[in-house]
Amino acid sequence: MSAFFDILLTIGMWEAVLRIATPLIFGTLGVLLCERVGVLNLGIEGIMSFGAMAGWLAVYSGGDLWAGMLAAALAGLMFGLLHALMTVPLGLSQHVTGLGITLFASSLSYYIFRLAVPTSSSPPTVEPFRPLPVPWLSDIPYLGPTLFNQTAPTYLALVLVGMLAWLLYRTPLGLALRMTGENPHAADAQGIDPVRLRIGTIMVGSALMAMGGAFLTLAAFNSFFPTMVQGRGWICVALVVFASWRPGRALLGALLFAFFDAYQLRLQTVVDGVPYQLFLMLPYLLSILALIVMARRARVPHALMQPYRRGER
C-alpha cells in the first residue's frame, strides 16, 4: 500500500508532472485563444504533429533549438491561417474543417519526415533542451528540483499563462477578443472587425499548438515519429472546457492531468496483474470525465461555432 504513497514522495514524479504538462499548456492556451473569439479549432492534433516535425527538422538540419521552436510556430501560423480562412470568411463547418486540418497536417508531417529520413530504422534524435536550474530557487529542497529545474520552454509556457490572463482581462485587445467570442455583432457595432480579429487570433493560437508539438520532439522524446501526438491535442480541447475558458484554470487542469499521467506511469511498475493498457486508458477516460463534470457548469463563449457574416443573424 505504501508504494502508492512512496511514488508521491519522489522528486522524479513531480519533476515529470511539469514536463508532461508543458505541451498540454501550450496546446490548451492555443485552443483557449481560438475558442475565446468563437472558433473551435480541431486542427490541433495535426498542428501539434506538424509542429513536432517542423521543430525536429529545423534542429536536425542544423538549426539551434529555438530556431526549431520558431519553425514550429511559423508552421502553426500557416495552418492557423488556413483554418481561419475556411471557417471565418467562408463560415465553413468548424468541426469538419478542423478535422480536415488535422488529417492534412499530420499526414503532411509524416510525408515530409519520410522524405527527410527515407529508411525506417530507428528515428534520428536531436540534442534536446536541457534543464535550466533557476539560480537560488533550484536549491530549495524538494520544491527547487521539481519547479525550478525545468527546460526553458516549460518556463515559457508558465509565463505565457500569465501573459494570456493579463491580455484577456486587463487590456483593450483582450476585451475586444472576449466580445468577439461572445457577440461578434456587438464587437462590429463598436468598430471592431470580428473577421480580422478572429483570423489573427486563430493564427496565434495555432502557433502555440505547434510549439506544444515541438516540445515533444525538442524536449520530451528527442526525435520524431508518426502518431507521436497520441491524442494530446484532443485532450487539450477537453481541458479547455474543464478550465471554463480561463487561462489560470487551464494551467491547473493541465497540471492535474499531468499529475495523473505521471502517477499512472509509475504505478504501472508497482502494481502487478493489472494490464498496462488500463493505465494507458486513464488519460482519455479522465478527459471524458472532466467534460462530463464541467459540461453544464462551464460558461461557454456565447458565439462559439457561430460563423459571423454582416447582416446575417
Added chain:
Amino acid sequence: MTRVLELDGITKRFGSVTANEDVSLHLDRGEILALLGENGAGKTTLMSILFGHYTADAGNVRIEGQLLPPGRPRAAIAAGIGMVHQHFALAPNLSVLDNVMTGTEPLWRLRSDRRAGRAKLLALSEKFGLKVDPDAMVSELSVGECQRLEILKALYNDARILILDEPTAVLTTQEAEGLFNTLRDMAAKGLSLVFISHKLHEVMSASHRVTVLRRGRVVAERRTADTSKEELAELMVGRKVERPSRTDTARGRVLLEGRDLKVGGKGGASLKGASFKVRAGETLGIIGVSGNGQTTLAGLVSGLYPPDSGALLVAGEAPRRHDVPGAIAAGIGRIPEDRNTEGAVAEMTTWENAVLERIWSPEFSSRGVVKRAAARAATEAIIRDYDVRGATVDGRIRLLSGGNMQKLILGRVLTADPSILVAAQPSRGLDEGAIAGVHARLLEARGRGAAVLLISEDLDEVIALSDRIQAIAGGKLSPAIPADRADARLLGLMMAGDWSAARAIAGEGEGEKHHAL
C-alpha cells in the same frame, strides 16, 4: 438650423434585389426624424450603410459637411454617429462596463483604463438620467435596461447623431413613453436623432419630421405637425389596406382551458400560474411584452412539454399525452412564434415542411415509409388554396418571403381543420397586405367554430381580433376583459402588471366571474 447629416442618392442592391434606390434625406441639429416604412422597405439597410456596415453602390453620406468614408464603422463612430440596434448588440456574459468600453481604447494599449471608463459612464448616466450599474452582468438586465445601455454605449462614443432602429419593439407602452421623453430631452440638449419605426402613433407623437420609405425609395417627407396618421399609413403601404374586422359569432362550449398552469424555464421565461378559457367560435387574445412567459405558454399548448403543475384541458378533458403528435391528434393547430427557426426547416423542401408535423398520420406514411405522392399532392393543394407565391412542391422553403411562409404554415395547420388554434405572434415581421391576409384566416377559423388562442405583442392586432383579452406579465395572466372595453392605456397598464382596473371590469362580467383569479 445646422445640417448635421445628409444622405445623397444612396443606392444599394443585393443581387437582384434593390434594397435602396436613390435615397436622399437630411437631419438638422436638435431634430428628431422618424424614418417610417414597412418591414422590408429598406430602412435598416439604409442605416447600415450610414454606419458603415454596408457599402452603398452609389451615393454618399455627409456629416456636418464632411464626406464620410464608406464601409468603415470606425469612421462613422469617430464622426459622431451612434447606433442603437433593434436586436441589442450586447454580450450577455460581460459586464455593463465591458460592453460600453469595448473598442473605445487603442487596442494595443497594455492596460485598459477602467477607472476613467467607469467615471465617464457614470457621468453620462447622470447627465441624461439613464441609470445603470457598471458592474452588473448584461444577462441580469431587463429589456428596458438593455436599451438604456445601448443608448449609453452610443453616448460614451461621443455620438452627436443617434440612430435608433425600431426602439420600442420590445418595450411596454409605458416604457416606450419613457424612452420618447428621454429622446426629446436629448434633442433639447443638442443631439440629433433618427428613429426607425413602422408604428404610426409613435411617429406622430415623438418626431419633428417624417421621411417615408417604400420599397427602397423615399416616397414622401412631411413635417409631423402637417400630417396625419391616415395619410402616413397610405404613404407607407402605397394603397389603402383595410384589415378585416371581427363580426359576432355564436360561441360554443369551452374547448381549451388552462387551470393555474405552471412551467419552469424551458429556455424562456417561466409560466407562474396561468388560467384561461377559450370557447368554440371565440378568440382569446393574450397581450404582453416579449419575455413574460408567452413563449412558454405557446409551447405548452403546442404540446412541446407538459405543465409542471396545473391542468390543460382540451374539450374538458386532460389529454393523455403531452407531446406534439398528441396535441395535433387532439385537434390543436399550431402557428409557431418564429416562422424561420420553429416553423420550417429552411434546407428542406416545401412538401417536407408541409407534412413533417403530420408525417406519422396514415395519410402521409404507412409502416414507416413516406407516402410521397400523397404528401406532394397535399402540398400542391395548400400552395394553390392558400396562394403561397414563389413556392414549388420540391423547392427549398428558404426562398419564401415571410408572408408566403406564413401562408404555407397557415395552410398546413388549417387544412387539418383544427378545433383549437394557437397563433403565436402570427403577423410579426409581415407587411400590411400579408397581415390582412393572416387576420382574415384567423377570423375565418373562428367563424368556423374553432377556439383561437391569439398570443401577440401588437395592441391593434389583439384588439381587432379578440373577443376577450388577458395580459401576460411576469409569467401570470391577468383577469380577462372584453375587447370592446380595451384601449391602449388600459392594456398598457395590464401588460405592466397593474390589474386593478382589469379586475374591476372583469368583476362586472356575468357568469365568468373570477374565473381567471
Added chain:
Amino acid sequence: MRFERRDQPSAVLTLLAPVGAILAALVVAGGLIAIAGANVFEAYGLILKGAFGSRLGISETLTRATPLLLTGLAAAVAFRARLWNIGAEGQLYMGALAVAAVAMVPGIASLPGALSIPLCLAAGAAAGMALLLVPLGLRLRFGVDEVVTSLLLNFVAVLFVSMMIEGPMRDPLAFGWPQSVPVPDSALLPKLLERSRLHAGLLIALAAAVVVWWLQSRTVFGMRSRAAGLNPRAASFAGVPLGRTLIAVACLSGGMAGLAGAVEVMGVKGYVSTDLSPSYGYSGIVIAMLANLNPIGVIGAALFSAVMFVGADSMSRALGIPSYIADVTVALSLLTMLVAIFLTQYRIRR
C-alpha cells in the same frame, strides 16, 4: 469581396464539386511529389497502374474500398443528422473484436456459415453501436459535445482491443504476436475472386449503401433525422422526438462502422490485431464529405480513396516517394471539397 447565397444550389456545380475538389487536391499533392524530385505525371500514372493495371491491383482496390465504404456510410449517416461521430475508428475495432469474441464461443465453429456469418456480422454491428451510444448518451444526458468524446474513445477502444488480444483472447499459436484467436472457417466470408483477397464483404457494403439511401430518402426515419440535423428547434416543434431519432441514427452509424471491422476480420484478416485499420475510420469522414453525405456517392468516394491508397503503395515502391502522399491527398480533398461545396451555395461578388 463578398459572398452571396445562391437562391438554389447550382445543380451542375453540385455534381462537379467532388471532381473539382479531387483535381485541386491532386494538383497540390503533385507539387509535393515534385518537391520530392519525382516526375508528377509518372507518379500519377503509376498510381493508376497500381490500382487498376492488373487483376491483383483491381482486386486489392476493391478489397480496400470495402471497409472505407462502410466507414464512409457511418460518417455520412451521422453527419446528416448533425451527429458528429468521429469515433468510427474505435467502433470499427470494437466490431472486429466482437467477431473474435463470438468466434470463441464453443460450438460456433460447427455451425453452418449461413448461421455463423450473420451472427458474427450482427455482433460486429452491435459492438459498433454500443461504442457510439456512449458519447451520444453523454450528449443527451450531460450536454457533452460528442466530437471530443468520440475521438477520445478511439484511443480507449484500441487500447481495449490491445488488452484483450494480449490477454484473454490471445492466440496461443501466434508465436508471441499479439493477435486474437482466429475466426473459424465457417464464419469467414466467401471469396469473390479466386487467388485474391476480394471477398463478399464488398457486396454487403454495396447493399448497405443502397439500404441507407432508401432509409434516408424514403422513410419517416430518414425525414426526421434530416430535420433533426438541419434545425432541431423546428424539428421538435413538428414533433420529431430528437433523442430517439438521434439514438436511431447512432445505431445506424455505429453499426456501419462496427460492420466495417467485422467484415475486415471475416473477409481479409481472419483474426484481430491492432494494425487492422490504417485509419479507415478517419478516412470515412473524408469519404462522406466527398460524397456530399449522399450514400450512393459514398461508393464513388470510397473507390477514389482506395485507388489512392493502393496505387500510392505501388508507386512508392517504384519511385521512393513516401506512400503517405495518399493520406495527404485524401485529407486535402476533404478541405478542397468543403470549399467546393461552399461555391455551390454561394456566389462571389466584388
